[in-house]
Amino acid sequence: MSLTVTQRQDLLDGARSAVAAASALVRQRMTAGFSTWKKADQSFVTEVDLAVERQLRDDLASRFPGHDILGEELDRLEQGSEFQWIIDPIDGTLSFARGIPLFGIILGLYYRGQPLLGLIDHPALGLTYSGGRGLGAWRNDRRLQLQDLAADTPVADEPIAAGDRAQFSRSGLDPIFDRLVTGHPRVRTYADCFGHTLAIQGSVGAMVDFGLRIWDISATQVMVEEAGGVFYAIERQDGSDGARYYHMVCGKPRVVEWVLEQIAATGLLPDLR
Amino acid sequence: MSLTVTQRQDLLDGARSAVAAASALVRQRMTAGFSTWKKADQSFVTEVDLAVERQLRDDLASRFPGHDILGEELDRLEQGSEFQWIIDPIDGTLSFARGIPLFGIILGLYYRGQPLLGLIDHPALGLTYSGGRGLGAWRNDRRLQLQDLAADTPVADEPIAAGDRAQFSRSGLDPIFDRLVTGHPRVRTYADCFGHTLAIQGSVGAMVDFGLRIWDISATQVMVEEAGGVFYAIERQDGSDGARYYHMVCGKPRVVEWVLEQIAATGLLPDLR
Numbered sequence A, B: 001m002s003l004t005v006t007q008r009q010d011l012l013d014g015a016r017s018a019v020a021a022a023s024a025l026v027r028q029r030m031t032a033g034f035s036t037w038k039k040a041d042q043s044f045v046t047e048v049d050l051a052v053e054r055q056l057r058d059d060l061a062s063r064f065p066g067h068d069i070l071g072e073e074l075d076r077l078e079q080g081s082e083f084q085w086i087i088d089p090i091d092g093t094l095s096f097a098r099g100i101p102l103f104g105i106i107l108g109l110y111y112r113g114q115p116l117l118g119l120i121d122h123p124a125l126g127l128t129y130s131g132g133r134g135l136g137a138w139r140n141d142r143r144l145q146l147q148d149l150a151a152d153t154p155v156a157d158e159p160i161a162a163g164d165r166a167q168f169s170r171s172g173l174d175p176i177f178d179r180l181v182t183g184h185p186r187v188r189t190y191a192d193c194f195g196h197t198l199a200i201q202g203s204v205g206a207m208v209d210f211g212l213r214i215w216d217i218s219a220t221q222v223m224v225e226e227a228g229g230v231f232y233a234i235e236r237q238d239g240s241d242g243a244r245y246y247h248m249v250c251g252k253p254r255v256v257e258w259v260l261e262q263i264a265a266t267g268l269l270p271d272l273r
Helices: A005-032 A047-063 A093-098 A165-169 A174-183 A192-200 A220-227 A253-266 B005-032 B047-063 B093-098 B165-169 B174-183 B192-200 B220-227 B253-266
Strands: A036-038 A044-046 A068-071 A083-091 A104-111 A114-122 A127-132 A136-139 A160-162 A206-212 A230-236 A245-251 B036-038 B044-046 B068-071 B083-091 B104-111 B114-122 B127-132 B136-139 B160-162 B206-212 B230-236 B245-251
Touching: A005 A047, A005 A104, A005 A114, A005 A127, A044 A047, A044 A093, A047 A068, A047 A083, A047 A104, A083 A093, A083 A192, A104 A192, A114 A192, A114 A220, A127 A192, A127 A220, A136 A192, A136 A220, A160 A174, A160 A192, A165 A174, A165 A206, A174 A206, A174 A253, A174 B174, A192 A206, A192 A220, A192 A245, A206 A253, A220 A230, A220 A245, A230 A253, A245 A253, B005 B047, B005 B104, B005 B114, B005 B127, B044 B047, B044 B093, B047 B068, B047 B083, B047 B104, B083 B093, B083 B192, B104 B192, B114 B192, B114 B220, B127 B192, B127 B220, B136 B192, B136 B220, B160 B174, B160 B192, B165 B174, B165 B206, B174 B206, B174 B253, B192 B206, B192 B220, B192 B245, B206 B253, B220 B230, B220 B245, B230 B253, B245 B253
Parallel strands: A068 A083, A160 A206, B068 B083, B160 B206
Antiparallel strands: A036 A044, A083 A104, A104 A114, A114 A127, A127 A136, A206 A245, A230 A245, B036 B044, B083 B104, B104 B114, B114 B127, B127 B136, B206 B245, B230 B245
């Protein structure tokens, strides 16, 4: 059976409360100082990542007992539920550790394997993005509506966000990054979830983010689609480390279309669309 | 004769007050809505750019009568003073107009042709950077001290900020941009003054910003040098539009050194150092 609007809204309200508490914890720890180290995959982690994931797990387990939980830093909780929460406690840990205020907390909820809710919170910016199937997409308490690029506006006038080139290289897809950057005057590397929220609110025409894990991407599809945008992603086992990565494009339909044409022209990722 | 510490501190205090008032005006107008248009050079301007420059000029003229003033949007005020204020009312107008919170107000003071004070304010981030010769560099009320990269830390571990590739292309210097982006795993386009303030506080190892006008760069040298970093810039008449542009690198000594080596290897800008 499918979920009622009330059930979905209750889940979203609970998720918003959990994320607000996590955001407060991050702000408190930002000023206190923390240690940072490198993980086996050479990405960074701090003690704040771990503290936030622990708090979010406890919070969600107490609000929604029986639900499954998957997080970036800690072991998977599997109880056979149709609901699975997906946590990235700090997306953009490199930025967080270095005082660049563009990191975020990502929380997604999947129901029967499909994305149902998505939340991205930027603790240092005071901005919370949230959305749910049939519930709209929101920045704080303002509803978001993406306007597609007008037919007479050149795609070149619309900034495009991209992840770091190294994320493309890891899957041998840096020719796609290079084609976008050299073929468009306003491609900027707004890495991590900051690029996602810029696309969700239409500040950029599209976000092109490659080499992602499930927790990097679990919140974005619901929000961008609820705002009126489009979302394409594919999972492939193509990392130089043998891992599976998602490659994603989302945003305003006309701009995403232009990006997909550039990707197609490289011949490197024929099955993205 | 040279200026006393008290004289310099009084100038800096006045500049901080003027910038705080301009920042409040920007925050007020951000929420109210405004119109945007393209200038002859194809860059964007909004009515807020004009309102902020007018207010800053009036404010500075009343605090410091007799001083010269040069601003991006309005006519130059020349009264034969040894002091010249240089204003960019909104640096990163494209970001401002699109709701990307990384724009800023730039105010520099030159004395006898040399930079004396520099201020960059990010109204949407609640951050004010300021500094003066012999007065230190500050983020809000915290003094900034840049640590050079430790000798055993690879330059590749240190993020580097760069301006938009189109700013390099305009002067035929995009091979420099491309060499940096493909030769280093963490070059990010943090365009405009946001990249400058990241370098001033050491969040990135260097900022590489090409194709600048004097108002884009008037605040940076004093702050980065007072924080303990290095600054190189050169002005050349090499724009595809026949204009003169500054090309700038600043930040931590070891990282700037690496950037200068990359630039030297292209053979394109032999006189930057």
